[in-house]
Amino acid sequence: MATKTELSPTARQSKNAQDMQVDEALIPRKVPSLCSARYGIALVLHFCNFTMIAQNVIMNITMVAMVNSTSPQSQLNDSSEGLPVDSFGGLSKAPKSLPAKSSILGGQFAIWEKWSPPHERSRLCSIALSGMLLGCFTAILTGGFISETLGWPFVFYIFGGVGCVCCLLWFVVIYDDPVSYPWISTSEKEYIISSLKQQVRSSKQPLPIKAMLRSLPIWSICLACFSHQWLVSTMVVYIPTYISSVYHVNIRDNGLLSALPFIVAWGIGMVGGYLADFLLTKKFRLITVRKIATILGSLPSSALIVSLPYLNSSYITATALLTLSCGLSTLCQSGIYINVLDIAPRYSSFLMGASRGFSSIAPVIVPTVSGFLLSQDPEFGWRNVFFLLFAVNLLGLIFYLIFGEADVQDWAKERKLTRL
Incomplete structure (x- = not known):
């Protein structure tokens, strides 16, 4: 007969604190980060x-060229004006590839489960996830140019080769x-293993679906x-349209302006990862760091967008606010997305x-809700969308x-059985 050993909440907290102290004592203090295996991954x-x-973005950029012509070169004069239209709003068509994206992201987190020390998790995940923003920037900036100069097939040849x-x-x-x-140093290997000692995964266990569905931290x-x-969908799909309708300037026709928010977001996202780990070294609680990153990535970004209808100065100001809002939103990478x-x-x-x-x-x-609000109230529709x-x-x-937490949940821990 097997029974599960259980501890009272006070005893469990005391034991966890002792385990953390022991683990911190076992972690090597000086472990290289530059040219290390974990940063290489x-x-x-x-x-x-x-x-x-x-x-994904270049598929949207080249769609006009592929549909309008059977020849790689004959469509350039007719469709070059349409290419930038999809370049900024290309991500609005992302739901077509969401199953693939979810599987790729899930696979990455399976890697970080065994490779990321808790006090470096934010920066490692931010470095990895920021590649998406760099991909948006590069594809938007170069996709239309390559299509016009070499023909749309070369966009696939180039980015396919990179793939x-x-x-x-x-x-x-x-x-x-x-x-x-095979290429990891002994000190780095010991550092990673010892830092993850509390996260034992020696045995295979079925998914606790019922416990997950009842978990408020998961739902949060x-x-x-x-x-x-x-927030992100509104920024990508509707803010360029808002700037075009209010200021009569189509920033979609400017590849640099279309790509600028993504390169700013790329930089801020990686800096945010380092900042989150820095706060952990200053004895901030892990959940506090996750919530700070989420607040900074959500509240200022949405507040900047709400302020747009009240600023009638110029499209440059509006574009600057869009860029800043997009950049700050990536701070959530170190918050909810790796929680x-x-x-x-x-x-x-x-x-x-x-x-x-x-x-x-x-x-x-x-798109459905925002389109309905804009059609019902042409005068204050944008304000309603942003509010x-x-x-x-x-x-x-x-x-x-x-309800957000950062402690390993009871249902996610390894079940230890004792024989009677």
Whole structure:
């Protein structure tokens, strides 16, 4: 007969504190970060994410050219004006590839489950995830130019070639865990293993679906991701249209202005990861860091967008606010988007795919709801769209601030059995 040993909440907290002290004592103090195995893996994942998003964006950029012509060269004069239209709004068509994206993101989190020390998790994940933003920037900036100068097939040849290189890097560089990695130093291997000692995953266990569905921390992450994707979808799809209708300047026709928000977001996203880990070294609680990153990535971004109808100065100001809002929104990478690694590391890949799948509902709803608001009230329609964005974002943020956690949940821990 087997029974599960249970401790009282006070005894469990005391034991966890003792385990953390022991683990901190076992972690080597000086471990290289530059040219290390874990940062090399983060860089490879960065370029894999770059390729994944870039290929999605170039599909939208070249769609006009492919549909309007049977010859790679004959369509250039007729469709070159249409190419930039999809370049900024290309991500609005992302739901077509959401299943692939969710599986890729879930696979990445399965890697970080065994490769990311808790005090470096924010920066490693931010380095990897920021590749998506660099992919958007590069594809938007160069996709139309390549189509016009060389023909649309060369866009696929070039970015497809980059994808092949990333695939080869993946097979050569990526390993399941540090133990099996052939090029890792002994000190780095000990550092990673000792820092993850509390996250034991020696036995296979079925997914605790019922416990997950009853978990408020999981729902807080899903709802916060949903509200944040509402923000991102509105920025990508409707802000360029707003600037065009109010200031009569089509920033979609300017490749640099269209791509600028993404390169700013790329830089801020990686800086945010380092900042989150820096706060952890200053004895901030992990959940406090996650919530600070989520607040900074949600509240200022939505507030900047709400302020747009009240600023009638110039389109340059509006574009600057859009760029800043897009950049700040990526701070959530160090908050809600990696929080599943904290609360359920052994199920992080599944939960990441589930949360991304749930949040993908937002890009489907946003165009319908926003279009309805704009058609019903032409004068104050934009204000209604932006205030709805702010309200959705604020509700998701408040729910996360109340119920979000960063401790490994009981149902995500290994079940230890004793024989009687």
